[in-house]
Amino acid sequence: MEERLQKILARAGIASRRKAEELILQGKVSVDGKIVTELGLRVDPERQVVTCEGRAVSRGEEKIYLLLNKPRGYVTTMHDPQGRPIVTSLLTGIQARVFPVGRLDFDTEGALILTNDGDFAERILHPRFEIKRTYQARVQGRPRKPSLQQLENGIELEGKKTWPARLRVVGQDNASTTIEITIHEGRKRQVRKMFQAIGHRVLELKRIAYGGLRLGELRSGHYRLLSEKELALIFS
Numbered sequence: 001m002e003e004r005l006q007k008i009l010a011r012a013g014i015a016s017r018r019k020a021e022e023l024i025l026q027g028k029v030s031v032d033g034k035i036v037t038e039l040g041l042r043v044d045p046e047r048q049v050v051t052c053e054g055r056a057v058s059r060g061e062e063k064i065y066l067l068l069n070k071p072r073g074y075v076t077t078m079h080d081p082q083g084r085p086i087v088t089s090l091l092t093g094i095q096a097r098v099f100p101v102g103r104l105d106f107d108t109e110g111a112l113i114l115t116n117d118g119d120f121a122e123r124i125l126h127p128r129f130e131i132k133r134t135y136q137a138r139v140q141g142r143p144r145k146p147s148l149q150q151l152e153n154g155i156e157l158e159g160k161k162t163w164p165a166r167l168r169v170v171g172q173d174n175a176s177t178t179i180e181i182t183i184h185e186g187r188k189r190q191v192r193k194m195f196q197a198i199g200h201r202v203l204e205l206k207r208i209a210y211g212g213l214r215l216g217e218l219r220s221g222h223y224r225l226l227s228e229k230e231l232a233l234i235f236s
Helices: 005-011 017-025 118-125 145-153 190-197 228-234
Strands: 029-031 034-036 050-052 065-070 109-115 133-140 166-172 176-183 202-210 223-225
Touching (some): 005 017, 005 029, 133 190, 145 166, 176 190, 190 202
Antiparallel strands (some): 029 050, 065 223
């Protein structure tokens, strides 16, 4: 049965459907030996040979879901032209080809899901599902309550208003404030830009939860397999 090429790539665990579209447009996918750059192409994986970056696409790979406590100093891409460490290098003992679901900045640490299930990744990344992401941010100075309320209500960032957020102050010292912030958008460096907009630079940033799935005591640089019950928590 014919299916859209990007859907075949996602189901095979190559990447999320959105990322699979990028791979096609970049000329990294071929069908029966011919490079394809057309997003709407329909392919029969039973009769045609699909390859991505020279590697045959498998249909029967077992789905795997991991939670990694990403350290700072790692990139959430599969390849880095600058030669920086990539998060998958931390997955010792994992034979399946998995990819990060979304991104976590080079200088941000914390919860990162990796999988080979493209449809699952799409559910987390697509805005319509509104998957909540909770971060712990240590910011410079002591933000005033009206400023924090601005962030809760939504502020203008690069010509577009942010969705409402939930904030809670969890600690303070003489020079900084630690704030827990929950959002469901995934704009690039969004949390850092939000606090910068109210005049408080982020000094440290850590993602601590996806929905009801919390990072907990998982050590930096370590990962664990997720159960079906834990996967359900993401969407709670």
